[in-house]
Amino acid sequence: LTKVKHPWTNGQVERMNRTIKEATVKRFHYDDHTQLCIHLADFIAAYNFGRRLKTLRGLTPYEFICKQWTDEPELFKIDPIHQMPGLNT
Structure with a gap:
């Protein structure tokens, strides 16, 4: 909810939905x-880990x-580093 x-x-x-x-569905x-x-899983991974966005000052x-x-850990309930697929999972 907003x-x-x-x-x-x-x-x-x-x-983002668009x-x-x-x-995905409009191209394939x-x-x-x-x-x-x-x-969808491949697209979301590529977007989240590979696409640099101007609105995020060039960060993915x-x-x-x-x-x-790192700057404000109190805003988070879980460490996002452990959400990355790979060796941590």
Whole structure:
């Protein structure tokens, strides 16, 4: 749910939904649900760990979250570094 008096967060969510839709279901045909799930997981990983965004001052979303956690750990319930796929999981 969006915060009260913060309507722009709805816009951010809708824009991300559009980005995902344009990169997946509008470009590819999937024979089954499993293919879609695999492609979505690959796209989200590439976006979060590889795409540098101007709005995040050239950081990837994952780098931005890790920087925020380093600067203000009290805002987080869990360490985002342990959410990265790979050796930590």
